[in-house]
Amino acid sequence: MQQSTLRTVIAALALSACRSAPTPGPAAPQHSAATPPPTAARPAWLAPHEAPRLLRCEATDVVTAGHLSPGVAAHPALARNQRRGLMVFRLLNPQGAVTLGVQPLNEQGQSLDAEGHVASTLVLNELGLNPSHPTLIAEGDHYLLVYRRGADRQQSIAALRLRADGTPSGAVTAVFSAAGQYGAPGLALAPDGSPLVAAAFEPSRTAPIGSDRPFASQLLRGTLGAPPSALDAPPNGRFDDDAPVILFEDNQPVLYASAGPEEIEQGVERALVRVTREGASLVARDLDFASPHGAQSPPLWAWRSRLTRTDSGIRAGRFDALGESARPPVTTVAFRHAFEAAPRWVTVAGHPAALNLTGLSDDPVVTLNLSLFDPEGRHLGRSPVLTSFATRSTHFAAASAPDVEGADAAAWLVFDGLDGTTPEVLLSRVQCDTSQSVNRLEIAPAAEAQDITPADPAPASLEREAPALRCTAGPSGVFAAHDLGDDATREHPTESAVVSTPAGARLFAIVEQSNRRQLVSALLSPQGRLGPAQPIVANAESLYAAERAHQGALAVTAYRFQNHRRLDVVFARGGAVSHQLIPSGFRDVRSVVAVADRGTLFATGDDESGRAVLVRIDTAPGRVGPPLALMRVGVNDHVIDALREGSATRLLIERADRHGLNVGRAIATVLIQDNARTFQETDPFADVLGYPRGASLLSPLAEGVGVLHQEEHTLKLSRVDVRRLREAQSLFDLFADGGELLASTREGNTQLVALRTGASGENAQHRAITLARLERGVLRGVTAQAPNDGSAAAEGTTLALSGDTVTQLFQRPVDDPQRPHTVAWHYLQSTCTAGVQR
Numbered sequence: 001m002q003q004s005t006l007r008t009v010i011a012a013l014a015l016s017a018c019r020s021a022p023t024p025g026p027a028a029p030q031h032s033a034a035t036p037p038p039t040a041a042r043p044a045w046l047a048p049h050e051a052p053r054l055l056r057c058e059a060t061d062v063v064t065a066g067h068l069s070p071g072v073a074a075h076p077a078l079a080r081n082q083r084r085g086l087m088v089f090r091l092l093n094p095q096g097a098v099t100l101g102v103q104p105l106n107e108q109g110q111s112l113d114a115e116g117h118v119a120s121t122l123v124l125n126e127l128g129l130n131p132s133h134p135t136l137i138a139e140g141d142h143y144l145l146v147y148r149r150g151a152d153r154q155q156s157i158a159a160l161r162l163r164a165d166g167t168p169s170g171a172v173t174a175v176f177s178a179a180g181q182y183g184a185p186g187l188a189l190a191p192d193g194s195p196l197v198a199a200a201f202e203p204s205r206t207a208p209i210g211s212d213r214p215f216a217s218q219l220l221r222g223t224l225g226a227p228p229s230a231l232d233a234p235p236n237g238r239f240d241d242d243a244p245v246i247l248f249e250d251n252q253p254v255l256y257a258s259a260g261p262e263e264i265e266q267g268v269e270r271a272l273v274r275v276t277r278e279g280a281s282l283v284a285r286d287l288d289f290a291s292p293h294g295a296q297s298p299p300l301w302a303w304r305s306r307l308t309r310t311d312s313g314i315r316a317g318r319f320d321a322l323g324e325s326a327r328p329p330v331t332t333v334a335f336r337h338a339f340e341a342a343p344r345w346v347t348v349a350g351h352p353a354a355l356n357l358t359g360l361s362d363d364p365v366v367t368l369n370l371s372l373f374d375p376e377g378r379h380l381g382r383s384p385v386l387t388s389f390a391t392r393s394t395h396f397a398a399a400s401a402p403d404v405e406g407a408d409a410a411a412w413l414v415f416d417g418l419d420g421t422t423p424e425v426l427l428s429r430v431q432c433d434t435s436q437s438v439n440r441l442e443i444a445p446a447a448e449a450q451d452i453t454p455a456d457p458a459p460a461s462l463e464r465e466a467p468a469l470r471c472t473a474g475p476s477g478v479f480a481a482h483d484l485g486d487d488a489t490r491e492h493p494t495e496s497a498v499v500s501t502p503a504g505a506r507l508f509a510i511v512e513q514s515n516r517r518q519l520v521s522a523l524l525s526p527q528g529r530l531g532p533a534q535p536i537v538a539n540a541e542s543l544y545a546a547e548r549a550h551q552g553a554l555a556v557t558a559y560r561f562q563n564h565r566r567l568d569v570v571f572a573r574g575g576a577v578s579h580q581l582i583p584s585g586f587r588d589v590r591s592v593v594a595v596a597d598r599g600t601l602f603a604t605g606d607d608e609s610g611r612a613v614l615v616r617i618d619t620a621p622g623r624v625g626p627p628l629a630l631m632r633v634g635v636n637d638h639v640i641d642a643l644r645e646g647s648a649t650r651l652l653i654e655r656a657d658r659h660g661l662n663v664g665r666a667i668a669t670v671l672i673q674d675n676a677r678t679f680q681e682t683d684p685f686a687d688v689l690g691y692p693r694g695a696s697l698l699s700p701l702a703e704g705v706g707v708l709h710q711e712e713h714t715l716k717l718s719r720v721d722v723r724r725l726r727e728a729q730s731l732f733d734l735f736a737d738g739g740e741l742l743a744s745t746r747e748g749n750t751q752l753v754a755l756r757t758g759a760s761g762e763n764a765q766h767r768a769i770t771l772a773r774l775e776r777g778v779l780r781g782v783t784a785q786a787p788n789d790g791s792a793a794a795e796g797t798t799l800a801l802s803g804d805t806v807t808q809l810f811q812r813p814v815d816d817p818q819r820p821h822t823v824a825w826h827y828l829q830s831t832c833t834a835g836v837q838r
Helices: 003-009 445-449
Strands: 053-059 063-067 077-081 084-092 098-105 122-124 132-139 142-149 155-162 173-182 186-189 195-203 218-222 229-232 237-239 245-249 252-261 271-276 279-285 288-293 300-306 311-318 330-336 344-348 351-359 365-373 379-399 411-419 422-437 467-483 496-501 504-513 516-524 534-538 543-549 552-561 564-573 576-581 587-594 601-606 612-617 628-632 637-645 648-656 665-673 696-700 705-711 714-721 724-733 740-747 750-757 768-775 778-783 798-802 805-813 822-837
Touching (some): 063 084, 063 098, 077 142, 077 411, 084 411, 084 422, 132 186, 186 245, 195 252, 218 252, 229 279, 252 288, 288 344, 288 351, 300 344, 311 351, 330 351, 344 379, 344 411, 351 379, 351 411, 351 422, 365 422, 379 422, 467 516, 467 805, 496 543, 496 552, 496 805, 504 552, 504 805, 534 564, 534 576, 564 601, 601 637, 601 648, 612 637, 637 696, 648 696, 696 740, 696 750, 724 768, 724 778, 768 822
Parallel strands (some): 053 379, 467 504, 467 778, 543 587, 740 798
Antiparallel strands (some): 053 422, 063 422, 077 084, 084 098, 098 122, 132 142, 142 155, 155 173, 173 195, 218 229, 237 252, 245 252, 252 271, 271 279, 288 300, 300 311, 311 330, 351 365, 365 379, 379 411, 496 504, 516 534, 543 552, 552 564, 564 576, 564 587, 601 612, 637 648, 696 705, 705 714, 714 724, 740 750, 768 778, 778 822, 798 805, 805 822
């Protein structure tokens, strides 16, 4: 976040701010010239740090401790009671509704029956609608479960006491009953043993739908059976949906919460704020998933932070009530493109230990990492890669050993995991021997660096031997011009699309001329003659999708209606073009894909009540059907590709990290049957395909469906196996400054992709474009530069395939001093044949 934006958030806060990096210390004292000054000691925050040693810590193999449901995020919670424990997680009951399951753990942290099998889960069916975000705490021989329930804008926070075996002790009671939108609840025991609950809250009348951004103007805090008190957000700011942290100062509760600007945008950092009855004050900026060690304030914190635009890390440090620190925070682990990496504290060997899961590459396999500290917050050492396994989420629950003689001294961890492709609750135990260190030679270099695992050797390379795609340039010219204005980074950039139809290639582009923004279209005949560019839709904000359908082309744009973005569908057949609006049922569209030949649209946006949903829209020639809501999605979820699979459509959906796509992204697939009519409450990202660093596309294989994705300078193809990416193979390597996946087009089982490519040798800085042709996932041809124009590698490049004919549409600056802020959309038709070896 820009500093000016952050100041707006905390403009009225009384206390000064401190960034998560240290601020310089006081100036050195002055000395008289007659007395030589002593050698100045370096301030503590500048003192060099001895490299922490690698500790001898061990984690047991992960074991299955309970069965989960596909499409339902587990949100696991864990607590230890004397020598035993209890875990709670989300799943589907036999009737198909979301509920919570309870599983007791024995003295060794196992969930086994008398025969040694995974014990049956106790299903809680009286919790209310859609229970989520459970949190759990031990109270003597019993446990207290607190969770969120209810539909959007009608949520509440409820509690239920459980016996040691997980069975309910009493009935569900309401903690916060005011209807509205709630975040995840926080739970703690006060020094007198009474439970204290807190949650972010926004009343029904003002609550937005979707919790991927700060939304709440209040924190509610209270005990069971007593009216809650409300604490206000910072001026011009909002709390987000993370669970507040409840700590105690002089036996009085103090809340810490994550907050951001009132009008937050994707990629803006969050801040940690301290909230009391006197108001909210800033502790530090850029703290995501902040986790404290201990119940007393000020605590030792661990959090996820951005280190650079693309790199993140887990950091740890101590801040006082003024947000100041005696020593700089420690970066315990750094990695590229982290996705939702949330740390958790436990106590092992008598020391605070920060744990986190690091997702590597495009595979949902994660590694468990540990860093040990002393009570003052000094970093003692770390133990990278305690174990690795497959999960659906990098969030997990952890519980330290109780201070009871004879209890298991290891920390217990519970994960939302995978056993093959089956979602399971996984459990592991962690302990350390602080008297021993690990030889660095025992740690694999990739594990030490916490970097993405290297790609497998590429079977083809642009610099070596790849099957050639021979392209002969044909007709070319200018389709339309676009006035960028004085600001080339404006909110709505120009966009284009090209679609192959029986009558020729249909070109579309968003252009702005004389402050008038519109969608224009033209037909490029098979003989290469371009018809006139005709305006189709005025005030078109974006060109979301374009595909062949109904013996012609279909395009989707948006218009403003009653302050909402509504869909407008364009039909082009031969030289005839028409369009039809969708005035109701779906609004504020965020992404659209069109299914080739069928004309079916899938889109993400909001329904009329403001819920973020995935909808299907069926079309016929010149007609658009009503939007049918299929399932809930996140407010930052985008559907990015669609591919037919039997009598269903496979959708590829992308979810950005809360800091934006530059930090990380996750992808998931959803298979939508043609006759699907039932609305689903399940989350596609409960079963993540992986975390690729670059753009991703679906690809037809000889059997099944694959995902094309880029990893640095390598184009990779992985097979989708139920809910996993498997059998990843490198198709070819790109040159050093290439690697961006720009566009894709499919015709039957043939796929043509365009990538921005570097060059070798003397032309290393030259921009070029690569075309690659695949047949059912097999690489048939690559051309390293097509066309011979670096402008074709610009953002917004699109292409269409019809047999061996490839039509490209790309933008290039207009070489005219009188029009310095203008680009032109150029088209190029080529004949490309594959199969000849270089």
